[in-house]
Amino acid sequence: MSLVFAGVCSHAPGITGRRDRADPAVRDAFYAAYERMRLALEAARPDALVVIAAEHFANFFMNNMPAICVGMAERYEGPIEDEEWLGIRRTRIPGAPDLSRRLIEEVMNDIDLAYAQEWKFDHGISVPLHFLTPRYDLPIIPVNINCQGPPLIPLKRCYEFGRALRRACAAAPERIAVIGTGGISHWPATPDSGKINERWDREFLAKFLANRREELLAYRDDQTWREAGQGGFEIRTYIAVAGAAEGHTGELWFYAPIPIFAVGCTVAVMNLESKAQAA
Amino acid sequence: MSLYDVQKLIYQLNRDAPLRERFATDMDAVLTGYDLSDEERRAIRDPDVGLLYVMGVNGQLLMHYAALRGFEWSAYMQAMREGERKYGPVRTGLYTSARSRS
Numbered sequence: 001m002s003l004v005f006a007g008v009c010s011h012a013p014g015i016t017g018r019r020d021r022a023d024p025a026v027r028d029a030f031y032a033a034y035e036r037m038r039l040a041l042e043a044a045r046p047d048a049l050v051v052i053a054a055e056h057f058a059n060f061f062m063n064n065m066p067a068i069c070v071g072m073a074e075r076y077e078g079p080i081e082d083e084e085w086l087g088i089r090r091t092r093i094p095g096a097p098d099l100s101r102r103l104i105e106e107v108m109n110d111i112d113l114a115y116a117q118e119w120k121f122d123h124g125i126s127v128p129l130h131f132l133t134p135r136y137d138l139p140i141i142p143v144n145i146n147c148q149g150p151p152l153i154p155l156k157r158c159y160e161f162g163r164a165l166r167r168a169c170a171a172a173p174e175r176i177a178v179i180g181t182g183g184i185s186h187w188p189a190t191p192d193s194g195k196i197n198e199r200w201d202r203e204f205l206a207k208f209l210a211n212r213r214e215e216l217l218a219y220r221d222d223q224t225w226r227e228a229g230q231g232g233f234e235i236r237t238y239i240a241v242a243g244a245a246e247g248h249t250g251e252l253w254f255y256a257p258i259p260i261f262a263v264g265c266t267v268a269v270m271n272l273e274s275k276a277q278a279a
Numbered sequence: 280m281s282l283y284d285v286q287k288l289i290y291q292l293n294r295d296a297p298l299r300e301r302f303a304t305d306m307d308a309v310l311t312g313y314d315l316s317d318e319e320r321r322a323i324r325d326p327d328v329g330l331l332y333v334m335g336v337n338g339q340l341l342m343h344y345a346a347l348r349g350f351e352w353s354a355y356m357q358a359m360r361e362g363e364r365k366y367g368p369v370r371t372g373l374y375t376s377a378r379s380r381s
Contacts, residue, residue: 018352056339056340057286057290057293057337057339057340058293058294059294061286061287061290062283062286062287063287080293080294081293081343081346082343082346082347085343085346120294148337148339148373149337150373188338188339188342189337189338189339189341189342190332190338190359190374191332191356191359191360191363193356225373230373230374
């Protein structure tokens with residue numbers, strides 16, 4: 001049928017793994033925003049959920065690193081991390097191999113893709129699913145955009161990927177939801193973990209929510225690295241969602257820096273009925 | 280010797296439970312399969328998480344190796360800071376001169 005839901009959210013491992021070390025008031029408000037997103041996702045009655053994530057060497061390594069890879073498996077497993085460390089039990093997650101294959105074939109008209117029939121979810125997907133599909137009953141199509149091991153795909157190609165995904169969804173009879181997970185500014189897994197550039201995050205989110213393509217594509221990795229950390233490279237997942245929701249604006253449901261989670265915690269949903277102003 | 284091999288070992292440990300078991304029982308045997316300098320081998324064996332960080336191991340790999348070797352979150356953060364004090368700034372990779380930003 002088409003794309004019926006589009007949103008973005010954070011995926012940092014601390015969100016579940018270090019839940020007891022956060023300020024309960026802010027943490028619970030953040031969790032409530034995930035819950036609101038879960039309800040909105042369910043209300044959209046999707047047949048499958050495409051999760052555009054930035055994984056962290058769970059499946060892909062510098063021996064053969066795809067710029068973008070789409071899962072095409074019958075089932076997945078996750079999280080790959082230690083269950084106690086991440087605070088999420090390992091489980092099997094259903095895939096949608098036939099729909100994956102059709103989406104991949106359509107997208108390949110515009111964007112070269114790798115595909116994978118074997119995939120272990122890491123926190124990049126497992127943390128969002130823990131909140132959004134806690135019964136693991138919605139078929140998932142994972143997408144990875146390499147945001148960890150440069151060279152990285154240019155931002156404009158991420159937007160194009162999102163556009164192509166939207167066209168592919170329109171060509172499929174299923175109702176399809178998409179979320180992007182990651183960033184925004186953060187310095188994860190460094191001594192600067194917990195540092196968050198709130199001003200940078202809010203500027204980026206304003207551009208993202210207004211879906212101002214030119215402004216989103218004007219970000220440069222060297223500048224992002226300086227101002228938003230290496231974790232800022234994960235804006236690629238948000239930009240892909242902006243491409244999928246081209247022409248539409250979104251609404252910020254939650255943003256607050258939570259340093260022990262190492263990220264400005266974000267939940268935002270695009271309104272696919274809305275119209276973005278022409279840039 | 281190769282940072283690539285250090286990272287590949289950690290990548291494989293993170294993915295592969297049987298390899299983790301062999302690593303726990305006979306670390307040296309596992310390490311023979313990788314092209315490592317003496318410094319790299321020592322940093323993995325000890326483990327010297329601070330040195331691995333300074334060498335340029337990607338944090339998304341190192342974070343899990345630190346957890347595997349029993350580092351609680353604060354201890355892992357502290358180990359990276361001590362590594363910088365002891366061995367100087369990060370030598371290569373994504374985190375080169377990370378501290379000069381802050």
